[in-house]
Structures are given as structure tokens and as C-alpha cells.
Amino acid sequence: xxxxxxxxxxxxxxxxxxxxxxxxxxxxxxxxxxxxxxxxxxxxxxxxxxxxxxxxxxxxxxxxxxxxxxxxxxxxxxxxxxxxxxxxxxxxxxxxxxxxxxxxxxxxxxxxxxxxxxxxxxxxxxxxxxxxxxxxxxxxxxxxxxxxxxxxxxxxxxxxxxxxxxxxxxxxxxxxxxxxxxxxxxxxxxxxxxxxxxxxxxxxxxxxxxxxxxxxxxxxxxxxxxxxxxxxxxxxxxxxxxxxxxxxxxxxxxxxxxxxxxxxxxxxxxxxxxxxxxxxxxxxxxxxxxxxxxxxxxxxxxxxxxxxxxxxxx
Amino acid sequence: xxxxxxxxxxxxxxxxxxxxxxxxxxxxxxxxxxxxxxxxxxxxxxxxxxxxxxxxxxxxxxxxxxxxxxxxxxxxxxxxxxxxxxxxxxxxxxxxxxxxxxxxxxxxxxxxxxxxxxxxxxxxxxxxxxxxxxxxxxxxxxxxxxxxxxxxxxxxxxxxxxxxxxxxxxxxxxxxxxxxxxxxxxxxxxxxxxxxxxxxxxxxxxxxxxxxxxxxxxxxxxxxxxxxxxxxxxxxxxxxxxxxxxxxxxxxxxxxxxxxxxxxxxxxxxxxxxxxxxxxxxxxxxxxxxxxxxxxxxxxxxx
Numbered sequence: 001x002x003x004x005x006x007x008x009x010x011x012x013x014x015x016x017x018x019x020x021x022x023x024x025x026x027x028x029x030x031x032x033x034x035x036x037x038x039x040x041x042x043x044x045x046x047x048x049x050x051x052x053x054x055x056x057x058x059x060x061x062x063x064x065x066x067x068x069x070x071x072x073x074x075x076x077x078x079x080x081x082x083x084x085x086x087x088x089x090x091x092x093x094x095x096x097x098x099x100x101x102x103x104x105x106x107x108x109x110x111x112x113x114x115x116x117x118x119x120x121x122x123x124x125x126x127x128x129x130x131x132x133x134x135x136x137x138x139x140x141x142x143x144x145x146x147x148x149x150x151x152x153x154x155x156x157x158x159x160x161x162x163x164x165x166x167x168x169x170x171x172x173x174x175x176x177x178x179x180x181x182x183x184x185x186x187x188x189x190x191x192x193x194x195x196x197x198x199x200x201x202x203x204x205x206x207x208x209x210x211x212x213x214x215x216x217x218x219x220x221x222x223x224x225x226x227x228x229x230x231x232x233x234x235x236x237x238x239x240x241x242x243x244x245x246x247x248x249x250x251x252x253x254x255x256x257x258x259x260x261x262x263x264x265x266x267x268x269x270x271x272x273x274x275x276x277x278x279x280x281x282x283x284x285x286x287x288x289x290x291x292x293x294x295x296x297x298x299x300x301x302x303x304x305x306x307x308x309x310x311x312x313x314x
Numbered sequence: 315x316x317x318x319x320x321x322x323x324x325x326x327x328x329x330x331x332x333x334x335x336x337x338x339x340x341x342x343x344x345x346x347x348x349x350x351x352x353x354x355x356x357x358x359x360x361x362x363x364x365x366x367x368x369x370x371x372x373x374x375x376x377x378x379x380x381x382x383x384x385x386x387x388x389x390x391x392x393x394x395x396x397x398x399x400x401x402x403x404x405x406x407x408x409x410x411x412x413x414x415x416x417x418x419x420x421x422x423x424x425x426x427x428x429x430x431x432x433x434x435x436x437x438x439x440x441x442x443x444x445x446x447x448x449x450x451x452x453x454x455x456x457x458x459x460x461x462x463x464x465x466x467x468x469x470x471x472x473x474x475x476x477x478x479x480x481x482x483x484x485x486x487x488x489x490x491x492x493x494x495x496x497x498x499x500x501x502x503x504x505x506x507x508x509x510x511x512x513x514x515x516x517x518x519x520x521x522x523x524x525x526x527x528x529x530x531x532x533x534x535x536x537x538x539x540x541x542x543x544x545x546x547x548x549x550x551x552x553x554x555x556x557x558x559x560x561x562x563x564x565x566x567x568x569x570x571x572x573x574x575x576x577x578x579x580x581x582x583x584x585x586x587x588x589x590x591x592x593x594x595x596x597x598x599x600x601x602x603x604x605x606x607x608x609x610x611x612x613x614x615x616x617x
Contacts, residue, residue: 018455026467037471141543141595143550146588149574153581252460256551260574270463274470274557282467290459297458 004305004312012298019290023283024068038277078280087284097167098265101184102254108189109196110243117200139194144253148187148260165262184261188253196246203238207231244300248293342608353604359597367414375408378564389582398582409564410586416565417546420480424545425538427484432491433534437522440499453489461486462551469557479558483548487541494537498530532609539602543595566591
């Protein structure tokens with residue numbers, strides 16, 4: 001088990017390196033002079049030189065790459081071009097709302113989607129199945145921010161059931177924190193749920209066609225115990241993969257949701273940085289979110305080994 | 315392919331599957347659409363969207379320009395503004411129809427570029443082991459960055475334009491196509507007919523185009539439809555986040571992004587483009603699901 005985890009950890013390192021390399025090279029891939037693009041057309045020569053020096057663009061590219069990795073290892077993501085504060089500080093002060101939305105949404109989506117997906121597979125080709133499928137097909141076609149605004153219009157503006165937008169830190173007022181997150185979590189959750197329910201259904205349906213399920217039925221086992229003891233046990237691994245995939249979708253989705261509901265998280269930070277062309281913040285935010293994504297995938301892989309001893313010995 | 319040896323034997327080497335010609339694809343689709351009504355609905359919706367995009371000028375639209383006399387008109391049948399007007403009096407019906415053009419152009423371009431580039435890289439990666447490691451590491455890295463974020467970062471440097479949206483989304487969608495093609499190539503590579511082709515000395519380039527590619531086309535077309543539906547959504551997300559289509563061009567994302575400031579006053583401005591966008595994505599995905607089931611039965615899944 002320990003050896004397996006170590007092997008997986010080591011396998012993650014090259015991925016993290018490549019991700020960092022890609023994010024480093026983004027700025028150099030654009031046509032033209034990145035510093036000129038960032039300061040815009042109306043900048044003075046001094047402003048241009050300052051941005052060039054701040055980003056280290058006046059040095060040879062290999063030196064820049066070396067410094068990027070050296071700083072990264074030391075936890076230094078650079079300094080914001082507009083506010084002159086360290087990028088990591090800005091990220092630390094905005095990461096909590098993002099985590100709150102992401103984790104609550106994942107819990108909401110998973111607890112509803114998995115039972116729905118299993119039910120749809122179990123009752124395949126009945127009206128229950130069709131309702132779940134129609135709902136989930138529409139669910140992943142809807143633009144997330146559009147659903148958010150329609151929810152604000154119906155539940156906040158017309159019915160007044162929940163606040164339209166905003167965010168309160170959990171350590172300030174826990175009740176307010178949850179109340180303000182209802183609409184963001186439900187609107188994002190429904191989209192993520194659509195995907196998870198659909199994939200769960202496909203997985204369980206596949207397992208239900210296996211020979212051992214037929215055998216279990218043939219020997220006279222009750223339908224429910226065939227489902228719970230035989231089918232679900234074997235469907236759990238792919239379902240966990242789906243939860244991981246759902247989390248990836250979520251990290252992109254949260255960026256959108258934060259901008260609908262005015263939640264001061266990483267997504268807001270990123271969008272503000274894009275409008276100001278504050279490239280160190282853009283790079284830092286994307287790097288952190290991608291690292292979180294890679295780590296979630298690592299956790300998914302490790303949980304496989306806990307659940308299925310066969311994987312440990314491969 | 316024949317080869318005459320000194321003994322007069324003829325060895326025939328041919329792929330086990332038939333080539334995909336247009337007629338065969340069409341007949342498969344027709345049969346599939348009758349058996350699978352969802353796919354027929356999907357193709358119907360896509361056809362409808364394509365026709366409103368092509369004929370938008372004839373469908374009682376007016377130019378996407380401010381008209382201060384008719385600000386915030388609610389949707390009416392009689393008043394000429396079927397979908398109402400926005401905060402500066404632009405006709406939402408016209409904007410929605412013109413928006414279909416932008417979305418479909420983005421969707422079609424991104425999917426063609428991504429399956430073209432992805433197909434080529436995937437085949438190189440699957441076929442030449444030396445390049446495989448290099449290409450796949452890079453693909454893994456690209457896929458570890460959520461696509462909307464990568465696209466935003468690219469847009470921040472490229473600047474807002476429809477062309478740049480297409481470039482940015484092609485970068486984020488290509489890796490998926492590379493993976494699909496590579497895994498298809500890896501399984502095809504082990505087949506006997508490839509071994510036979512190698513044995514009689516078929517050159518790698520010819521091998522790729524004549525023997526491997528025909529068997530990769532079906533999964534690639536299916537993936538192309540899923541990329542197209544993702545591109546429609548991502549264009550809207552980018553525009554909503556202020557990193558996509560520039561504000562003067564009426565794409566669905568742009569109209570909805572502007573409409574968010576006055577949803578309490580004019581919900582219709584955000585509602586109609588959103589419904590059209592959802593229908594388009596739904597149509598493309600339903601068609602894609604149907605294509606997957608019909609073009610390549612091996613890929614058939616109950617999803």
C-alpha cells in the first residue's frame with residue numbers, strides 16, 4: 001500500500017512540471033512582445049520597461065525558466081503588476097470562498113446524482129429512467145451562468161427565498177454563510193449532478209450485464225441484494241472516477257459561478273486580473289487551480305487502492 | 315494490395331473493415347435516425363439552427379444597433395420585437411439569430427481544427443513510439459489545466475476576437491482528440507493486417523493514411539461533435555467572463571453578459587439567447603450520441 005502511494009506520488013511530479021512549464025510558456029506563445037501587450041498602446045516607455053523588468057522579460061528565456069522553477073519551489077509566484085502584493089498572498093486571501101463553493105457543490109451534486117444514476121440504471125427503460133436521462137441531458141447543455149441568473153431572477157428577485165448574491169466568511173456568521181451559498185451551490189450543483197448521474201447510470205448498467213450478476217439472480221438472490229452486494233460494489237471504482245471528473249468540471253465551473261454571484265474567490269481574482277492584464281496573477285491562479293486538480297486525481301487513484309486490493313499489486 | 319513472390323503466390327493484404335464512403339455513412343445515419351429518435355431530434359435541432367444562422371438576414375431581423383426610442387420593450391407578438399429589446403433598444407430576436415452564426419462558426423471551426431490537429435498528433439503518437447512519450451506528457455499537462463482557465467489565459471494575451479476564441483478553444487480541445495486517436499491507433503497497431511502490411515514493406519506514411527486512418531475516422535467524427543458542443547458553451551463562458559468575443563459582435567455569450575446588469579428589469583434579454591444556446595448544445599450532443607451508436611458499434615455505450 002505504502003509503495004503504491006509513493007509510486008503514484010512520484011508519477012505526479014512530471015505532470016506538475018509540465019503544467020508549470022505550459023503556464024510559464026503561455027506568456028511567450030503570444031504573437032509579439034508580451035510586455036507591450038500587457039501595458040497597452042498608450043503606455044510610456046518607463047511603464048513598458050518597468051513591466052518588462054517586473055516580469056523578468058529582459059533576461060534570456062532559459063534564465064527566466066530557471067528562475068520560474070526556482071521561485072515555484074520556494075513558493076514564490078511573483079508579484080501582482082497592479083497592486084504590487086505577492087501573488088501567493090492574493091491567492092491565500094481568496095481561496096477559502098472557492099473551496100467553500102466547490103466542496104458544498106460537490107457534496108450536493110454527489111449525494112443526489114449517485115442515487116439517481118443507480119435508480120435510473122436499475123429501472124432502465126422505464127419512465128423513471130427517462131425522466132432522469134432527459135433531466136441530465138438538458139442539465140449539461142445549459143450554460144452555468146445562465147442558469148445562475150435565471151435562479152437569481154426566480155428565487156431571489158421574484159420569490160425572495162434566498163439572497164441574490166454576495167458572500168459572508170464562515171467565521172463571521174455561519175448562518176449567513178450558508179444562506180448566501182444556497183443559490184450558487186444549487187445552480188452549479190445541478191449542472192455537475194447531470195453529468196455524474198449520467199455516468200453513474202452508464203457504469204451501473206454495464207455492471208448489471210455481467211455474468212456474475214446473472215448468476216446471483218439465477219441462484220435466487222433478491223433483486224435488492226443483487227444490486228447492493230454484487231453490482232454496486234463493482235461499480236464503485238468507476239463512480240469514484242466520475243466524482244473526480246466532476247470535481248475537475250467544478251473547478252472550471254466555480255470560476256464562472258463566482259462571477260455570477262459576486263463571490264470573492266479565485267475566479268473573481270482571475271477575471272479581474274484578466275481585465276487588468278495582470279499576468280502574474282493570471283498565471284498564479286491557473287497554476288494553483290491546476291495543481292488542486294492534479295492532487296484530486298491523485299487522491300482518486302489512491303482511493304482505488306484502498307477499495308480494490310488488485311490495484312495495489314499491479 | 316498484392317505481391318507476387320518468386321513462386322507465383324499472391325498475398326493480399328487489406329484492412330478488415332470497409333472504407334467509409336459518403337454513401338455508406340449516409341445510409342447508416344438514415345437507418346440510425348429511424349431507430350433512434352433522439353438522434354433525429356438532435357439532427358433536426360442542428361439543422362434548424364444552421365438554417366436560422368444562414369438565413370438570419372431574411373428572418374425579419376434588423377441591424378444590431380442602438381435605438382433609444384424602444385429601450386426595454388418587453389416581448390410582444392404585435393409590436394415587431396418578438397423577443398423584446400435590450401437597455402439601448404437593440405432587437406433581441408435579431409441578436410439571437412445573429413448569435414447563432416457566431417456560435418456555429420466557432421463550433422464548426424474549433425471541431426475541424428481540433429480533430430485535424432488531434433488526429434494527426436494522435437496518429438504520430440500512436441504510431442511512432444519515440445514521439446509518444448513527448449506528445450503524451452504534453453497532452454497530460456494540457457488536460458490538467460481546466461479548459462476554461464487555459465482558454466481565458468490565452469485570450470488575455472491574444473485579445474478579444476472571434477478568430478482568437480477559435481484559436482484558444484482549439485488549443486484546449488485538441489488534447490482530447492489526441493488521446494482518443496492515440497488509443498484507437500494503439501489497438502489497431504496490434505492487428506494482424508498491420509503486421510502483414512509491415513511485412514510486405516509498406517512505408518509508414520502510406521501505412522498511416524491507407525491502413526490506420528480509415529479505422530480512426532469514426533471515433534474522430536463522434537469526438538468532433540462533442541468538441542463542437544463544448545465549444546458553443548465555452549464561447550459563451552469566455553464572452554461572459556469578458557475574455558471572449560468583443561462586445562460589438564452579437565454572440566449569445568456577449569448578449570447574455572451585457573444583459574446580466576439589468577436582469578430585474580429585462581429578463582428576456584438573457585433568457586432567449588440562453589434557450590437557443592441550450593437547444594444548440596442539446597441538439598449537437600444528441601446527434602453525437604446517435605452518431606457514436608451508429609458509426610461505430612464498438613463504442614456503443616448506454617449513456
